[in-house]
Amino acid sequence: MSADTSLVAPGAEKKRGYLALLVAGFFTLLSGMWVTLKNLFRKPVTLRYPRERPELSTAFRSAIDLVDFEELGSHDCVACMQCVNICPSFCIQVEGQKYDGVKRKRATKFLVDYALCSVCGLCIDVCPTETLKYSKIYDEVSFERDAFVFDLLEPFVEREEAFLEGQRIADAKEAEEKKKKAEAAKKAKAAVAAKKKADGGEEAEKAEKPKAEKPKAAKPKAEAPKAEAPKAEAPRADEPKAEAEAEAPKAEADAPKAEADAPKADEPKAGKVDKAAVEAKPAEPKPKAAFAKPDSDAKAASLARIEAAKKRALEKKKQAEQQAEGEGE
């Protein structure tokens, strides 16, 4: 018979005899059977899919979703529109609304068209409140494109009332505390002004020096009751200053002098606020100062929150990584 129809390769046939080949072939077959026998007693590697689902990698990206913050009891979208603007696929729609007694805006509509989304992650990166994340969905199926327009607010709708209520209370508390602080600061300034008067405000140069020093001294006083994160210090530093400036006319100091003060003592961040205060000085000094304070406070609070959110995200990531490593081993 030709080599083609034999059971083995032509080269091998020459080296071994008929019986040797048979025996060798037999043991090859046995080794094959040993492999299948071993696998018979090993655990199946498949998942019973609809009932069992794979654990997805932490790097898995899918449609975006809103983060449900535990301490807020809801998402934290402030409808800032940054994600809408940055999305290269134009697949996000957000609408927001301001509620009475709640300081920040709140999203009332948040639609994502997953059929368009390129999962680039820009929206997640840009969100100032870190309230966007990747979801883990991977088996959405439909005959219609519209089925992939996800309403991300849906799981939060029921909790929205409660969230707003809680936020109102929290915001009111915050506002009250600020008021107290403002009053305390005012008193301190009044005391300063009184001192100045007592010192005799005739000499402008003399009056200037205590002005610049005393607000600084007042700082720790104002901080003590707040006891907030260190970051919040910077913006707060200018509050007493602003008021001090507002009171400058009382002290009979020249307007140009007060203005000259501002750039010297101010830190760059507080510049805007200060200028506004300075400009509005002649007309209504007191209300302006009161307005300036909460604004800068909100900024600080928001910064602190973002920082906290970042920390949280980092911790979560670390945990997930550790878990993944543990499993990998």
Place this chain on the structure above:
Amino acid sequence: MLKTLSDLVPNVFLAMLLAAAAIMAFATVNALFLVWLERKVSARMQRRYGPTVVGPFGMFQTLVDVVKLLSKQLISPKDIDKPLYHLAPIVVFVPVVLGLSLFPIDKSFALVDTNVGLVLVFAFAGMGFIAIFMAGWGSNNKYALLGAMRAVAQNIAYEIPLILAALAVTMIARSMRIADIVEAQGSFPYILVQPIGALIYYISAVAETNRAPFDIPEAESELVAGFHTEYSGMRFALFFLAEYTNMVIVSMVATSLFLGGYKGPLLPGPVWFFGKVYFLIFVMLWLRWTFPRLRFDQLMTFAWKVLIPLALANLLVTATVLKVMS
């Protein structure tokens, strides 16, 4: 003393009825079980789960499948050879049922006991191939016909070593009555005396049942489904039933000839008998899910150039040794 059904039941017709009922029930339950086992074993060897949903471990999956098959429309293609086409599923099933009745499952019981039992078994097994050829020819389908022709060629090739291997055993036992052969294996089974013969028999038996790696008559990748391409519903199920019952029959022959049949310590005879049979069937499943299908020329080369010469040599050596010893 060996008792048969006709000894226990005096009325001949009643005995026949009982035997038919028992065999049909056994064949059906066995096929249901084996199909399930095949799925499970193949799944686990491939590290899948296999059927898990219907019943414990998915055991009733095949039962549900039978319901499905029963409810299927029976489709007959145009221009078929009607008598052959319709007879084939019945003819394929009859010898299988007959073959099942010949084996002593215990020291004292066999459904039928004749002194040519072994010859009968092989004769019935040969009839199965006639049915396969009827199916292939009657279907008026080229794949079916090709499958049937392959089946016949394969049958001729492998029947020879099969019978030569069995012949060596009958020479040692000096009987063709299956009960006698089992009895003759006193304290040790014939596989120790006839290791080569046992191996040849088993390989040929796998080829006889058309199972992988010898499943050339129904090679899916080439012939759609081979000889039963044009059969649907319950007709197809009958071919299926015949295939799985055939596995049992060749395993029963192997058990009786080489493994000492119902003999074994401690446990009762039927337990040993069926334990051995199902172990051999498991090995068949194991083979199927391990080895790829042979090419047709390889199949023929293996039969004519390896199995038949070896079986002849085995027979010659056995005869010589027997002559010298006596």
